Amino acid sequence: MNILPNILFAVILIIGxxxxxxxxxxLVRNIKLGKNTDRTDNKAERWKNMTLLALGQKKMVVRPIAGVLHIIVYLGxxxxxxxxxxxxIDGLFGTHRIFSFAGSAYSFLIGAFEILALLVILSVLIFWIRRNIIRIKRFIKPEMKGWPKNDANIILYFEVVLMMLFLTMxxxxxxxxxxxxxHYIKAGAFPVSKFLLPLFAELSQSVLVIIERSAWWLHIIGILIFLNYLYFSKHLHILLAFPNTWFANLKPKGEFDNLEAVTKEVKLMMDPTADPFAAPVEGEAVPEKFGASDVTDLNWVQLMNxxxxxxxxxxxxxxxxNQTGKKLSPRKIMMDTRDRLEEVGKNIDANKGKFVDDGKQLLDNYITKEELWACTTCNACVEACPVSINPLSIIMxxxxxxxxxxxxxPMELNNMMSNIENNGAPWPYNQMDRLNWKNE
Incomplete structure (x- = not known):
């Protein structure tokens, strides 16, 4: 028995x-660069969210065409x-269709796999047409030029090739x-690939074995390549959608987190016995930065988002x-955050585990002030995301x-805050003059 193919398969599997x-x-290291936050409350609700959103694709079908097609590709x-x-198992031990002993159950599974493979090919074709021929508006926004567009198409080509190799095999x-x-035991049902038999009818057994083995090897190598491509692709959601929906924020949308450092300062100001000029207590922690200017100022859930x-x-x-032509795109906020996080991660790798200041940050170098202040904080982006991503939390x-x-x-916001401070309301009118309109 020639064990060289088995050894080669084991080597390829180990490398992949x-x-x-x-x-x-x-990836885990980069996510952990974020600040700690506790998202372990209400576990029952979290399991429910993960089941409905990540596994059940509940929000995908809000848009029926894309939703149904995505479910087909996902399940397939x-x-x-x-x-x-x-x-x-076959590759490691030199067997062929090791599970064929299951008889009719095995035939049912292989038949179901083939029907799903065909549906995946058709769905991917429609996805490709929607992106490249119909050019649906949300796929041709400025942030989708270059690599993001190519990445989306590469994924579609990958899926078609893998399904075609499966059917050819x-x-x-x-x-x-x-x-x-x-060696080719009679097992399995082939409701789709049987229509390819006329292409192979006149071929010799040796040629057919070469075709079958080539498709088999290319199929498993293709899967390993696809698996490793995920890290560099937007398709990491295949893996991260489950933890992302589990760790999602369960608080009411729009609820603002209080900063402990700010609360402490306010209490200090309201304490008549406190000395505002007192020297810092030795060993007392320095107050953290208010808000975020770079990815390491965000929490780890935002980085996972x-x-x-x-x-x-x-x-x-x-x-x-975005609909009214402003520069803000919640998708770009997330893409910029990921790109900056990757840049920070590469910096750490290049400097033996330490980050060396590169003179850049998420604010200004990636995300502009204009984008941030264009947000109306309506939570529409949060509600729309199929996997509970929260761009608004990063913006805020x-x-x-x-x-x-x-x-x-912005000047308008400063004016409003000054009015609240001076007049007790956002408007530039003295409290005594607010009801003057009644006399007009």
Whole structure:
């Protein structure tokens, strides 16, 4: 028995899984650069959210066409890759269709896999047409030029090639079964790939074996390549949608978190016995930065949000500021956060585990003040996201930094705050003059 193919398969599998593990560890490291936040309350609600949103795709079907197509691709990708278990066992031990002992159940599974593969190919074709021919508006926004557009298409090409290899492998296998070729036991139902048999009918057994083996090897290598491509792609949501929906913020939308440092300062000002000029107590922690100017000022859930974003653009298409031509795009906020986080991670890698100041930050170098102040804080982007990403929380933290650290609020906001301070209301009228309109 020639064990060289089994050894080669084991080496390829180890390399593929090893590189994937390395990148996942880097991903976790980058996410942990964020500040700590506790998202473990109300576990029952969190499990419910994850089940409905990540597993059940509840928010995807709000837009029926894209939602149904996505569910087909999602289910097809997950269910068809169950066969990868069989492929790995066959590859390591030199067997062929090791699970065929299940008889009719095995035939049902293979048949279901093939029907799903066909549906995935059709769905991906429609997705490609929507992106590249119909050019739906949310797919051609400025932030979607270059790599984001290419990345989306690469994923679609990957999925089509993997499904075609799967069907080609099965068709050649089925033809070899019909020819009573040794090693190719009669097992499985092939409701889709059987229509490819006329392409193989005149080929010799040796050529068919080459085709079947080539498709088998390319299929499993393609899956490993796709798995490792995820880290560099928007399709990380395949992995992160589940934790992202579990750790989502359960507080009412619009509820603003209080800063402990600010609360402490306010209490100090209201304490008549406190000495505002007293020297800092030795060992007392220095107050943290108010708000966020860079990714390390955000919490780890916000950083995970950035990696989870699939760039679908539902948030941006629902954003009233974006609809009226303003510069803000919630999708771009998430993409910029992820890009800056990746830049920080590469900096740490290049400097042996330490971050060396590169003179950049998320604010200004990636996200402009104009974008931040265009937001109406309506939460439409948060409501629209299928996987509970919260662009608004990042916007608000960066606004907080501008106001509380740099005193860089827009003139209109400064005027309003001055009016509240002086007049007890946002309007520039003395309290005694507010009812003058009655006499007009």
């Amino acid at each position: 899984m090893g590189y994937f593990t390395k990148n996942i560890r880097k 990708f997950i269910i068809i890759n169950i066969e990868v278990i069989e492929i790995i 099965n068709a050649a296998d089925y033809q070899l079964q019909l020819s009573d070729t040794p 950035a990696y989870t974003c699939t760039e679908c653009g539902r948030c941006t298409s629902e954003c009233p500021a 933290d960066m606004r907080r930094y501008l106001v509380m650290e740099q005193s860089a609020a």
